[in-house]
Amino acid sequence: MNPLDNLKDIHAPSAIEVWPPAYGWWILAMLILAVIVFTSIWAMNYYKISAAKRQALQELALIDNQHKEGLAQLNQLLKRAAIHYFTSISVHQMHGDDWLKFLITSFNKKQNKEFIDNITSLQQSLYQQASTDNFDSYKKHTSDWLRSALPPKKAVLKQLEQEHA
Numbered sequence: 049m050n051p052l053d054n055l056k057d058i059h060a061p062s063a064i065e066v067w068p069p070a071y072g073w074w075i076l077a078m079l080i081l082a083v084i085v086f087t088s089i090w091a092m093n094y095y096k097i098s099a100a101k102r103q104a105l106q107e108l109a110l111i112d113n114q115h116k117e118g119l120a121q122l123n124q125l126l127k128r129a130a131i132h133y134f135t136s137i138s139v140h141q142m143h144g145d146d147w148l149k150f151l152i153t154s155f156n157k158k159q160n161k162e163f164i165d166n167i168t169s170l171q172q173s174l175y176q177q178a179s180t181d182n183f184d185s186y187k188k189h190t191s192d193w194l195r196s197a198l199p200p201k202k203a204v205l206k207q208l209e210q211e212h213a
Contacts, residue, residue, distance in 0.1 A: 100129060104128070104198070110189065113184070119174055152167065
């Protein structure tokens with residue numbers, strides 16, 4: 049008698065089930081879901097916050113130098129956008145040097161001389177004979193301010209609140 053005859057056949061292990069997944073996969077799925085939810089909420093809030101900025105940029109595209117009050121329209125657009133975003137500061141009461149200083153201070157980029165010169169020139173041109181010589185430059189710098197200063201960064205907003213308190 050052969051001792052190998054008493055052995056039973058080899059049994060293959062049962063197939064590994066796909067469901068339910070291991071705890072690590074559940075944790076990963078929850079983390080991915082949380083990231084998607086928080087990113088969606090952030091994107092919707094940013095979209096709402098930047099709505100006035102988008103509207104101002106659309107209005108800026110409609111302003112042209114053919115209209116005799118084009119420079120005044122640029123300044124009004126800047127003021128309306130600033131009033132919307134800088135609610136804790138009395139922007140609606142600013143004019144002249146205060147308004148100019150506000151525009152320069154709220155501009156987030158490094159204070160370049162070209163921007164300062166053009167915004168200063170725009171403010172001075174408001175009270176002079178209508179001239180469209182530098183209108184494209186004024187419009188470009190208005191666009192730069194709208195894109196850079198809005199919505200305001202917390203540090204800039206805090207600085208402006210301290211200056212205008």
